[in-house]
Amino acid sequence: MSDTGRTTSSAPGSTPVTRRAARTTAPEPTGWVGWVTFAAIMMLMVGTFQVINGFIAIFDPGYYLVTASGLAVTVDYTVWGWVHLALGALTVGAGLGVLAGQTWARVVGMIFAGVSLIVNLGFTAAYPVWSLTVMALDVLVIYALAVHGREMQL
Numbered sequence: 001m002s003d004t005g006r007t008t009s010s011a012p013g014s015t016p017v018t019r020r021a022a023r024t025t026a027p028e029p030t031g032w033v034g035w036v037t038f039a040a041i042m043m044l045m046v047g048t049f050q051v052i053n054g055f056i057a058i059f060d061p062g063y064y065l066v067t068a069s070g071l072a073v074t075v076d077y078t079v080w081g082w083v084h085l086a087l088g089a090l091t092v093g094a095g096l097g098v099l100a101g102q103t104w105a106r107v108v109g110m111i112f113a114g115v116s117l118i119v120n121l122g123f124t125a126a127y128p129v130w131s132l133t134v135m136a137l138d139v140l141v142i143y144a145l146a147v148h149g150r151e152m153q154l
Helices: 032-059 077-099 103-122 128-153
Strands: none
Touching: 032 077, 032 103, 032 128, 077 103, 103 128
């Protein structure tokens, strides 16, 4: 018998049997699909939190204990709020795309997680614990999407 897709028969006079080539079947997803799903869910959560953080910065700049001049990048909290709001909304969209197995969403997700790292580094003086938490989650998202994101497409 052959595994190349040829018609073979096991006994004289029996009906021919066609075997599928082994290379036409897709590989089974591994446990890393869970990491990619985790990354997508983290993107949804972090994006939502960024949106909330953006609304706080836009509507209540007095919420933060540090003045805008104490930040790494000296801009008004309203500007920071719009940056967080836009970044959060785009990250939520990319997270939904990753859950759907879209390649573009993996690439966009890694880019937004990198931008989020930089933005939260600049925002650390105003909200240190949260900024460091988001930065750690961003690193996990980048790792999961870069190394194992392809398995979500299976």
